[in-house]
Amino acid sequence: MVYKVLIVDDSKLARMAIAKALSALYPDWTRLEASDADGALEVVKRTAVDITLLDFNMPHRDGLSLVADLRKLHPTMPVAVISANHQDEIVSRTQSLGAVFLPKPLTEKVLAEFLTSADRQLKVSRS
């Protein structure tokens, strides 16, 4: 399956780093980018995004607020929150919103594990 993956981070460098890892793993998947929560919601409303990878610490609204909004539009979309801020409150809120917490800086191995599980989840939900 070929998927559309949305990358949300206010840092262009962080988006480029995630894009590099993603294209090394799945060069044929489509990558979309947004630099904040509002931009991400606009992309999701006009495009059929399959998977979202998003940062926690962003200006205006943090990544968990974005996950909550994404869940209203796409209750089962695989979502990962990527952050170096692994405080219990943030990790447990990420999980309670049905998303996965991935440590930053993101490694290709960790991303690969998340995407394998996302692929499995998407295949089951669409079968």
Added chain:
Amino acid sequence: MIPPVPQILDELELDAFGELVNIGVSKSAASLREMIGEQVHLSVPTLSLVSRHQAIEMLNQEGHGNLIAVHQVFEGDITGRAILIFPEAKSLELVRAVAGGGLSLEDIVELEHEALAETGNIILNGCLSTIANLLQRSFKMSLPEILRGSGSDLFEMESSPEAGEHVLFLYINFAVRQRDILGYIVMLMDLPSIAALKVLLVEFIERTTGVKAPRPDEIP
């Protein structure tokens, strides 16, 4: 005349430095959370090139009067200062959070210096070590030093004559809302260090994104 930041560091290099600090401070915040048992909230870092005078003004504008700070100098390929700053009125609350409940005011006052130095060590050392690792360099860190006074007292520290009047000023605020603790992390680097930082950031961007940028000494 102040060279605009983009002439010293381009947009992606500034972004990369902000992201490095963000990762460093986020990891430190998680360590502090372990110590005090409450969530530590962080702002997004802001980065600017300002005069020393403007840096003092920016701190004074926060309007917290007397400040208490933990200060550490880092040296290596780049040299600078990292400072953890609290309004003085909030520092005892931080000590109470770090040292645990059940202490008398007398004990808390006695422990203040040690608890602040330890907190500073965790946040500043943790943050700087993460940055050094990501840049694949090592920094030599001084022992934490406690400073008290106004914004201008904190910044009126000796700097070398070649350091210049302008500094790269990086500012993040943090709060422990359940305990009414708030503070700021400030990182200062003199202009000669920024040129060295640029070289390290070019290498870091290339490693992280796979995109090769010309090194500063290769630019015609």
